[in-house]
Amino acid sequence: MAQSVVILGGGMIGSAMALDLVQGGGFDVTVADVRTDVLSRVASRTGARTRQADLSTPAAVRELVGAYDLVIGALPSQFGYRTLQAILEAGRNCVDISFMPQEATDLDGLAREKGVTAVVDCGVAPGVSNLMVGRGAALVDTCEAVEIYVGGLPQERRWPFEYKAGFSPGDVIEEYVRPSRFVENGKVVVKEALSEPELLDFPGVGTLEAFNTDGLRSLIHTIRCPNMKEKTMRYPGHAGLMKVLRETGLFSQEPIEVKGARVKPLDLMSALLFPKWTFAEGEGDVTVMRVSVTGTRGGQRTRHVWDLVDRYDPESGLRSMSRTTGFPATAMLRELAAGRIPGPGVFPPEILGAREGVLDHVIGELKKRGVRIDYRAEAA
Amino acid sequence: MAQSVVILGGGMIGSAMALDLVQGGGFDVTVADVRTDVLSRVASRTGARTRQADLSTPAAVRELVGAYDLVIGALPSQFGYRTLQAILEAGRNCVDISFMPQEATDLDGLAREKGVTAVVDCGVAPGVSNLMVGRGAALVDTCEAVEIYVGGLPQERRWPFEYKAGFSPGDVIEEYVRPSRFVENGKVVVKEALSEPELLDFPGVGTLEAFNTDGLRSLIHTIRCPNMKEKTMRYPGHAGLMKVLRETGLFSQEPIEVKGARVKPLDLMSALLFPKWTFAEGEGDVTVMRVSVTGTRGGQRTRHVWDLVDRYDPESGLRSMSRTTGFPATAMLRELAAGRIPGPGVFPPEILGAREGVLDHVIGELKKRGVRIDYRAEAA
Numbered sequence: 001m002a003q004s005v006v007i008l009g010g011g012m013i014g015s016a017m018a019l020d021l022v023q024g025g026g027f028d029v030t031v032a033d034v035r036t037d038v039l040s041r042v043a044s045r046t047g048a049r050t051r052q053a054d055l056s057t058p059a060a061v062r063e064l065v066g067a068y069d070l071v072i073g074a075l076p077s078q079f080g081y082r083t084l085q086a087i088l089e090a091g092r093n094c095v096d097i098s099f100m101p102q103e104a105t106d107l108d109g110l111a112r113e114k115g116v117t118a119v120v121d122c123g124v125a126p127g128v129s130n131l132m133v134g135r136g137a138a139l140v141d142t143c144e145a146v147e148i149y150v151g152g153l154p155q156e157r158r159w160p161f162e163y164k165a166g167f168s169p170g171d172v173i174e175e176y177v178r179p180s181r182f183v184e185n186g187k188v189v190v191k192e193a194l195s196e197p198e199l200l201d202f203p204g205v206g207t208l209e210a211f212n213t214d215g216l217r218s219l220i221h222t223i224r225c226p227n228m229k230e231k232t233m234r235y236p237g238h239a240g241l242m243k244v245l246r247e248t249g250l251f252s253q254e255p256i257e258v259k260g261a262r263v264k265p266l267d268l269m270s271a272l273l274f275p276k277w278t279f280a281e282g283e284g285d286v287t288v289m290r291v292s293v294t295g296t297r298g299g300q301r302t303r304h305v306w307d308l309v310d311r312y313d314p315e316s317g318l319r320s321m322s323r324t325t326g327f328p329a330t331a332m333l334r335e336l337a338a339g340r341i342p343g344p345g346v347f348p349p350e351i352l353g354a355r356e357g358v359l360d361h362v363i364g365e366l367k368k369r370g371v372r373i374d375y376r377a378e379a380a
Numbered sequence: 381m382a383q384s385v386v387i388l389g390g391g392m393i394g395s396a397m398a399l400d401l402v403q404g405g406g407f408d409v410t411v412a413d414v415r416t417d418v419l420s421r422v423a424s425r426t427g428a429r430t431r432q433a434d435l436s437t438p439a440a441v442r443e444l445v446g447a448y449d450l451v452i453g454a455l456p457s458q459f460g461y462r463t464l465q466a467i468l469e470a471g472r473n474c475v476d477i478s479f480m481p482q483e484a485t486d487l488d489g490l491a492r493e494k495g496v497t498a499v500v501d502c503g504v505a506p507g508v509s510n511l512m513v514g515r516g517a518a519l520v521d522t523c524e525a526v527e528i529y530v531g532g533l534p535q536e537r538r539w540p541f542e543y544k545a546g547f548s549p550g551d552v553i554e555e556y557v558r559p560s561r562f563v564e565n566g567k568v569v570v571k572e573a574l575s576e577p578e579l580l581d582f583p584g585v586g587t588l589e590a591f592n593t594d595g596l597r598s599l600i601h602t603i604r605c606p607n608m609k610e611k612t613m614r615y616p617g618h619a620g621l622m623k624v625l626r627e628t629g630l631f632s633q634e635p636i637e638v639k640g641a642r643v644k645p646l647d648l649m650s651a652l653l654f655p656k657w658t659f660a661e662g663e664g665d666v667t668v669m670r671v672s673v674t675g676t677r678g679g680q681r682t683r684h685v686w687d688l689v690d691r692y693d694p695e696s697g698l699r700s701m702s703r704t705t706g707f708p709a710t711a712m713l714r715e716l717a718a719g720r721i722p723g724p725g726v727f728p729p730e731i732l733g734a735r736e737g738v739l740d741h742v743i744g745e746l747k748k749r750g751v752r753i754d755y756r757a758e759a760a
Contacts, residue, residue: 159627160623160624160627160628241621241624243540244540244621244624247539247540248540248652248653248656249652250630250652256648256651256652257651258643258644258647258648258651259643259644259647261641261642261643262641263638263639263641263643263648264638264639265648265652267638267639268636268638268643268645268648271636271637271638272628272629272630272636272645273628276628
């Protein structure tokens with residue numbers, strides 16, 4: 001009998017996951033969301049079952065997921081940690097892509113106690129990037145440097161920001177404000193977000209500008225490497241404008257007095273940017289990622305490099321960001337369902353990526369779905 | 381016996397005027413303002429008499445100015461037109477530098493009826509620029525082109541805006557939003573503010589960027605010339621950033637909903653920019669202006685060019701913008717007091733500039749006060 005899966009959240013990424021699991025077969029797929037319009041769209045586009053449910057409380061999540069064999073978490077960031085906790089409390093294996101500011105591995109004890117496994121941060125970056133770093137670090141004896149460059153962009157560049165967001169502008173701006181943690185010479189250092197811009201060329205995409213953001217997350221603790229950085233990429237100029245807006249105070253969450261009203265500048269900024277930064281129906285996007293791990297094995301210095309350039313798929317109507325984020329999670333779910341993921345515990349992807357075959361398997365699954373990743377090892 | 385003068389408004393420019401009139405002698409000088417702290421500063425710095433008065437109603441203005449022989453208007457733009465009207469109704473000769481969106485010459489009939497003379501728009505630009513255009517147009521038989529470039533800037537350039545304002549950021553931003561009127565091929569054309577950027581070099585200042593703003597005002601009607609433009613100058617890059625902010629909607633006066641409150645984005649923007657755009661005590665500024673009039677006389681094509689580059693005067697503590705705006709008005713007031721200005725009526729400066737000697741006189745007075753203007757006529 002097919003295992004049952006419930007996907008928490010029927011947004012762009014949740015519906016891409018549902019479509020993939022339904023088309024792949026072998027699962028009885030349900031999508032849960034509080035929004036009825038979202039659910040009817042998911043039902044008509046994917047053929048998955050739907051279930052209307054308010055998932056804003058842990059109790060509601062526990063009650064819902066208890067009825068399914070497996071869970072995928074694809075809720076907005078504000079629900080991330082407590083939703084994962086509720087899934088584990090309900091004793092369910094799961095794959096999660098929700099961003100959470102907290103450390104998911106703090107729930108490792110709970111998962112072990114319940115005898116279940118959670119693979120967290122399992123999208124594209126964090127996600128596939130972590131698998132690559134884990135694999136790269138396993139391919140060398142001494143790891144010298146880890147570099148992750150990633151960006152999700154609109155295909156069409158429009159003045160002035162040349163950017164659209166797959167999610168809320170407020171969440172994007174949060175990345176431009178939050179101090180970024182890096183590892184340099186074996187020490188964790190904190191740098192200003194948007195700092196240290198550099199230009200990189202990607203064939204077919206052109207020149208992009210990469211700048212510091214806080215994206216290393218669990219890698220800081222799990223990977224023994226003295227130099228690690230993660231940078232976000234946008235079309236050149238975007239970061240400079242964001243710095244100006246930040247300097248002007250428009251990203252501040254401190255309320256200021258405006259003609260008698262108290263207003264958080266970021267709230268006004270989000271309201272103004274939301275319509276400008278939202279993808280139109282059918283508007284194309286592109287996802288670009290480059291991960292490199294440099295190290296030595298047997299005296300040979302090598303750089304392992306993975307490149308991903310993926311575009312909107314007009315046939316399925318799925319944006320690249322939905323596919324590159326959703327398909328690693330569904331690939332991982334299949335592995336979890338097949339019992340090929342160790343456990344119990346909470347696993348960031350780099351732990352699994354270190355094992356031979358896991359990254360290759362995910363890359364193979366992505367390739368079947370039209371998302372190509374190129375790998376090369378070069379003398380460094 | 382000395383004639384009595386009342387200066388309406390004791391701000392930066394009003395106090396520069398007071399200082400100049402007191403030091404020059406020949407007038408009994410009073411500064412009127414509603415702010416007592418401003419008045420005590422004026423009294424201690426200039427030696428002028430002061431009078432506390434709320435000038436926000438025409439009746440108050442009429443009552444006040446009736447007690448003096450001559451009036452200088454230096455009030456903020458929102459009081460400009462009705463204050464001028466009240467001065468004329470009171471039957472007083474005056475010089476005015478207040479910006480007003482209305483046409484001051486609409487009050488010409490009132491001035492004639494009362495038998496008094498008003499010289500309006502009598503600062504640096506509009507003001508000296510108008511004298512130059514009037515003079516240049518009188519120096520040719522056929523006028524082909526008028527170009528005015530003007531900017532007030534901080535001496536020290538600070539990222540990101542490299543700008544400070546002598547007045548409210550809201551008023552500066554209004555210039556970046558208001559459509560700009562130009563004359564091209566004999567027709568009035570309207571262009572977007574901040575458009576058509578071009579780079580110009582000024583020795584000692586460096587490269588500045590000039591862009592369209594709505595500054596021709598009365599010249600559109602008074603000067604017969606088929607091509608006239610006025611552009612504002614800032615350090616390069618400023619205009620581009622302002623265009624981004626405008627495009628983002630931050631200069632809009634349409635209220636938007638921000639978490640339950642209704643907020644005009646421009647109000648929030650002004651609140652954020654005010655501390656950043658305000659000159660610090662003793663902070664230096666520079667005023668740059670270039671006016672050219674091209675035309676033919678007796679078959680000879682000539683370009684008449686006036687250049688002004690003026691800086692903060694540490695000795696007097698007067699900013700350049702206060703000096704270059706205030707001293708043309710005091711020079712004109714002396715001419716008015718001496719009976720050398722025709723009348724009655726409302727005169728924009730270009731009408732007076734057309735008469736031989738007027739511009740030279742004002743340039744001479746500015747030179748005595750350290751503000752140098754270079755003139756050259758070149759074959760064109």
